[in-house]
Amino acid sequence: MMIPPNEVVLGSLLGSCSFHKNLELGECLIKELVQMYPDNTEYHVLLSNMYSLAGRNDKANSIRVVLRSRGVRKVPGISSIYVGGQIHCFSAGDKLHPQIQEIYMMLDEMIRKVRLAGYAPDTTCDYYGYDQEEKEQALFSHSEKLAVCFGLISTQAGMPLYILKNLRICQDCHSAMKVVSKVYNREIVIRDRNRFHRFKLGSCSCFDYW
Numbered sequence: 001m002m003i004p005p006n007e008v009v010l011g012s013l014l015g016s017c018s019f020h021k022n023l024e025l026g027e028c029l030i031k032e033l034v035q036m037y038p039d040n041t042e043y044h045v046l047l048s049n050m051y052s053l054a055g056r057n058d059k060a061n062s063i064r065v066v067l068r069s070r071g072v073r074k075v076p077g078i079s080s081i082y083v084g085g086q087i088h089c090f091s092a093g094d095k096l097h098p099q100i101q102e103i104y105m106m107l108d109e110m111i112r113k114v115r116l117a118g119y120a121p122d123t124t125c126d127y128y129g130y131d132q133e134e135k136e137q138a139l140f141s142h143s144e145k146l147a148v149c150f151g152l153i154s155t156q157a158g159m160p161l162y163i164l165k166n167l168r169i170c171q172d173c174h175s176a177m178k179v180v181s182k183v184y185n186r187e188i189v190i191r192d193r194n195r196f197h198r199f200k201l202g203s204c205s206c207f208d209y210w
Helices: 007-020 023-036 041-053 057-069 100-116 132-140 143-154 171-183
Strands: 078-083 086-091 161-165 188-191 196-200
Touching: 007 023, 007 041, 023 041, 041 057, 078 143, 086 143, 100 143, 100 171, 143 161, 143 171, 171 188, 171 196
Parallel strands: 161 188
Antiparallel strands: 078 086, 078 161, 188 196
């Protein structure tokens, strides 16, 4: 590059390392990213998950210990969707929305349909101490999934859904959104911390690199 790479470039490259399981390059990138933004936990979590996938749970645990010792906490994920002239915000496992019962009913339906269409929960993520079922339930209630479910019950069939996420979309939600866009024939645009993702007919504009 003609100019030094910034956080977005290095973060995207780290995401690609996760996709390709290139742990050696990922370790090099995290050093630079930590120097740029030491309080950004997204990259620590991503590297921790890479260690777990590689069977190096000792290294994965050490990252969490370092974060705790520095008093750094994971920033909660918040997803927002604009419907009916109002902004509706959701956090993971949210129970506060006035239509939360309807949202979770749609979530159950959505998960059932996308599983039949080929979606499989990615339980390799950062949920230490959880069993398989608990990991899946935690993944299903991520903020962007709740926002999409609200959009599905609050808008006419075929209308696109536009969602804003304050953090990087996780691998599981990214996989799920591709299938949701195909099953429900909806264009879903999610602006996460790194970039825009346009999900349509089972694929994403980022080609799975973000």
